[in-house]
Amino acid sequence: MAQKRASTAVGPEESCLQIGEVAERTGVTQRTLRFYEEKGLLKLPIRLEGGFRLYSEVDIQRVEQIKRLQKLLGFTLAEIKEMVDAEEVKLQLQAEYRPDAAISQKKTQLLRAIEVTERQHGLIRQKVDALREMQSKLEERLDTFHGWQVHLEEAQAKADGKAKTKAKA
Amino acid sequence: MAQKRASTAVGPEESCLQIGEVAERTGVTQRTLRFYEEKGLLKLPIRLEGGFRLYSEVDIQRVEQIKRLQKLLGFTLAEIKEMVDAEEVKLQLQAEYRPDAAISQKKTQLLRAIEVTERQHGLIRQKVDALREMQSKLEERLDTFHGWQVHLEEAQAKADGKAKTKAKA
């Protein structure tokens, strides 16, 4: 362990994790974190004077989100980027909600965000539908299998019975 | 169009589509079909004397299944292979159900098939759950957005009203 928490260098409330710890806690490699950054999936992290990246808990959550979207749901990193971008827009709108200059510009941004969100929603519904269909098919198949299993048990019992009778005789 | 349906060359009931037509109907390329074959996702098709591949409707269905699993649900071809292999086992068991020699062997196979199917089922449930969570989050977000939208409209109306009053004065 070479470094402790550099907890006073940047801001008062940031959690300030270095890349190694983020990697460990999220289960991805450091390379992957840099790669995501390069691809715009993670925003450029603040740096220590020496150039070391400093992450926050929010970043960790985002990484976990990315992994879920990718591994569980099969989205590509490009699609995921679109999603996190939309999220970014939301946060931005949320933060800048007070200083209400340029209302019509905000309206445009908002419309864009809504559009993206609705597309995502539709995409997900498609996936859910497909999954449900698969699921019911699998259940059907399992039923069939169990039926066969019973059938096989019976057949075997009969065969055994015959064998025993023969052995007795 | 250089060839017609070679409908009498192999069997009486097979549909006999050539690779080009299968590609067109499924929306994948010929290269992809050969690739799937190479990877064991499609069984080796029967061939015309000249070596041309001949597919059936069942093959088309399988290709469509593969594409769904892959694009919609994010399974890798390796995972998909496992699934279609399981399906193959099922068909095999189904076909060989009559000649009931070696019952215990069949039981083993059946157990294996059940195991795979149940794993798939669980996997899919996980995915559905994750997707549902995402979906409700998105709906929540859309609600927020629409609220903001209304808010912005009001703000703009107010601003416009002021402007008009000023212009009148």
Next chain:
DNA sequence: TCTAACCTTGACGTTGAGGTAAAACATCGC
């Protein structure tokens, strides 16, 4: 028989999503 359209195998290229290795800098505890 000849040709246009279709198919074959083979080999190399590409893109996405990282892995791995190297050389040099940073930080901490001593």
Next chain:
DNA sequence: GCGATGTTTTACCTCAACGTCAAGGTTAGA
């Protein structure tokens, strides 16, 4: 100041899932 770790950038490697020629064989139809 030094050594042990931890990080940084650069650069090349890999693996999956195809794309893209290239060179040649096949088939139906005029």
